[in-house]
Amino acid sequence: MLDKDKNKKEAETIHISSQLSSKMIVNLMDEYPNLKRITCPPSIYKRISKKIFRSFRRIRNRSRN
Numbered sequence: 001m002l003d004k005d006k007n008k009k010e011a012e013t014i015h016i017s018s019q020l021s022s023k024m025i026v027n028l029m030d031e032y033p034n035l036k037r038i039t040c041p042p043s044i045y046k047r048i049s050k051k052i053f054r055s056f057r058r059i060r061n062r063s064r065n
Contacts, residue, residue, distance in 0.1 A: 013037040020048050022055045029059060
């Protein structure tokens, strides 16, 4: 899930292999404060609801302010 060469505080991209939820996004953003990108396999991406994408964008935009 984490690039082994980077500290969690520095990681900007992580890879998940399980279904993404709003709660998971919040937890990941707490754990990885510089998070900008979450990658996942296409099979998981297809199952992520549009609400989750909106939540991630909303959280990301708040953290930029």
